Amino acid sequence: xxxxxxxxxxxxxxxxxxxxxxxxxxxxxxxxxxxxxxxxxxxxxxxxxxxxxxxxxxxxxxxxxxxxxxxxxxxxxxxxxxxxxxxxxxxxxxxxxxxxxxxxxxxxx
Numbered sequence: 001x002x003x004x005x006x007x008x009x010x011x012x013x014x015x016x017x018x019x020x021x022x023x024x025x026x027x028x029x030x031x032x033x034x035x036x037x038x039x040x041x042x043x044x045x046x047x048x049x050x051x052x053x054x055x056x057x058x059x060x061x062x063x064x065x066x067x068x069x070x071x072x073x074x075x076x077x078x079x080x081x082x083x084x085x086x087x088x089x090x091x092x093x094x095x096x097x098x099x100x101x102x103x104x105x106x107x108x109x
Contacts (some may be wrong), residue, residue, distance in 0.1 A: 005049045005060055005076070012064075012074060019073030021065055023091045030071060038097035040068045045103060063095065 012018040021028035023056070027035040045064040062076045 005062060008047055008062055009074075012072075014061040017072040019071060021073045021075045021076070021093060026067070026090055026094065028075065028094070030067070030073060034071075036067050038094055041065050041098045042074070042100075043095075043098050045105070046100070055104070065098065 009018060014050050019031050021030060021036070021041075023029075024035075027037055028041065029035050042065070043063050043101070047062045047064075049060045060076060060078050062073050064072065066072050077091075084087045
């Protein structure tokens with residue numbers, strides 16, 4: 001069972017699925033530069049991580065995302081008030097607009 005963020009990212013790298021989706025201008029942009037609307041994506045797995053301390057700023061979430069063209073990648077964020085995307089207006093709303101279709105790890109990797 002994967003327990004750390006680094007382990008999840010390494011598994012994605014090995015499978016060549018380590019495409020970080022970055023939020024820009026109301027869309028997710030893949031490393032290739034291709035942009036996706038929320039309707040073209042689905043969240044296929046969510047991992048939540050707690051840091052070694054009880055400090056909430058040590059907590060993170062990684063969303064595994066599959067695009068309608070088959071590209072699998074991820075978006076990473078800190079929890080709640082500690083969000084890495086506070087300066088990116090609309091990130092949280094955009095994520096909420098992406099349908100969630102949880103898949104088993106074996107079906108992803």
